[in-house]
Amino acid sequence: MSKVQVLLLGEIEHAHKEWATLSEIAEIIEPKARSREEFIKEAKEGTFDSAIVAFRTFNSVTITGLIDEELVNILPKSLKFIAHNGAGYDQIDLHACTERGIRVSNVPTAVDDATADVSMFLILGALRGFNTSMFALRKGHWKGSPPPPLGHDPQGKVIGILGMGGIGRNLKKKAEAFDMEVQYHNRTKLPEELSGGAKYVPLEELLKTSDVLSLNLPLNKQTRHIISTKEFEIMKPGVIIVNTARGAVVDEAALVVALDKGIVASAGLDVFEEEPKVHPGLVANPHVMLLPHMGTWTVETQTKMEVWCIDNVRMAVEQGKLKSPVGEQKGM
Numbered sequence: 001m002s003k004v005q006v007l008l009l010g011e012i013e014h015a016h017k018e019w020a021t022l023s024e025i026a027e028i029i030e031p032k033a034r035s036r037e038e039f040i041k042e043a044k045e046g047t048f049d050s051a052i053v054a055f056r057t058f059n060s061v062t063i064t065g066l067i068d069e070e071l072v073n074i075l076p077k078s079l080k081f082i083a084h085n086g087a088g089y090d091q092i093d094l095h096a097c098t099e100r101g102i103r104v105s106n107v108p109t110a111v112d113d114a115t116a117d118v119s120m121f122l123i124l125g126a127l128r129g130f131n132t133s134m135f136a137l138r139k140g141h142w143k144g145s146p147p148p149p150l151g152h153d154p155q156g157k158v159i160g161i162l163g164m165g166g167i168g169r170n171l172k173k174k175a176e177a178f179d180m181e182v183q184y185h186n187r188t189k190l191p192e193e194l195s196g197g198a199k200y201v202p203l204e205e206l207l208k209t210s211d212v213l214s215l216n217l218p219l220n221k222q223t224r225h226i227i228s229t230k231e232f233e234i235m236k237p238g239v240i241i242v243n244t245a246r247g248a249v250v251d252e253a254a255l256v257v258a259l260d261k262g263i264v265a266s267a268g269l270d271v272f273e274e275e276p277k278v279h280p281g282l283v284a285n286p287h288v289m290l291l292p293h294m295g296t297w298t299v300e301t302q303t304k305m306e307v308w309c310i311d312n313v314r315m316a317v318e319q320g321k322l323k324s325p326v327g328e329q330k331g332m
C-alpha cells in the first residue's frame with residue numbers, strides 16, 4: 001500500500017532527526033515552485049493530489065503568498081490539515097480553510113519564553129532610552145552630545161499586557177521579577193490560576209493607567225489597528241509601547257504621530273505592518289528601538305517549534321487529528 005503524502009512548504013532547519021522519522025509513515029513531497037504563480041500551476045497540475053497534510057513555515061509565504069481563499073481553493077481535495085510552524089497564524093485565511101474542511105494547527109507554548117524575553121528586552125531598552133546612546137557610541141560620540149536624558153527604572157511601573165495568552169502570561173512573570181505591577185486586558189478574564197493574580201481591567205482602563213503597554217495579542221479582523229489615534233489619545237502621557245505580536249495590531253502611522261506629539265515617550269518594536277518594510281517615521285525616531293522580527297530567533301526555540309509542528313503532522317497522519325488546533329477550529 002502506498003504511503004500518504006506530506007507536503008513541505010518551506011525548509012526544515014533544525015529538527016532534521018524528527019522530520020526524518022516522518023518518512024516511516026508518509027512520503028514527503030516538496031513543490032518545485034519558486035513563486036505563487038508557479039505554485040498554483042503545480043497544484044492545478046495535480047502534483048500534490050495525494051497530500052493529506054502540509055507543514056508550512058512563516059517564510060514559505062515568500063513562495064506561496066498568503067494562504068488566502070484563492071490558494072485554499074486550489075489545494076488538493078485530499079489535503080485535510082495545515083500544520084503552521086508559528087504561534088501567529090494570520091497568514092492563513094481560517095474561514096476559507098474551515099469552509100474547505102481543512103484543519104489548521106499553530107505552535108503555542110514553545111514560543112513563549114523567547115518572545116517574552118524580547119518583550120522584556122524592549123521594555124528595558126525603551127524605559128532606559130538606550131537606543132540613542134548605543135548609536136552615539138558606535139559613531140564615536142560616547143553617550144552622545146548632549147548626553148541623553150536619564151532613563152526610567154522598571155521597578156514600580158505599571159505594565160499593561162494586552163493579550164494574556166501564553167506569551168502574555170510568561171511576560172507577566174518576567175515583569176514581576178523586575179518589580180513591575182502587572183495589569184492585563186484579554187477577550188475573556190482568566191481564571192486566577194492562569195492570571196497568577198494579575199489585575200484584569202477593561203481595555204480603556206488599561207490604556208489610561210499603564211506606564212508601559214505591551215502588545216501580546218494575535219492579529220485578526222477584531223484586533224487589526226486595535227491601537228490607533230483614539231487609543232493613543234487616552235494613554236498616559238509618556239507611555240512606552242512595546243510590540244512583539246504583529247505589526248498591524250497597531251496603526252503604525254498613528255504611532256508615529258503619537259511619538260512626535262510626545263504622547264508615547266518611546267517604543268520597542270519587533271514586528272511591523274508591512275514586513276520587511278518599516279515606516280520611515282519609526283526608523284527616523286531615535287526613541288524607537290527596532291528589531292527585525294526576532295521574537296523566536298534562537299536555536300533552542302526554533303528547534304522546539306519545528307519539533308512541535310512535526311508532532312502535529314504526525315498526529316494528523318496517524319490519528320487524523322491535530323495536537324494544537326487553532327482556537328477558532330477547536331470544535332471542528
Ligand SMILES: O=C(O)C(=O)CO
Pocket residue numbers: 085086087088089111293294295296297
Ligand atoms: O511564531 C510566530 O508567530 C512568530 O512570529 C515567530 O517570531
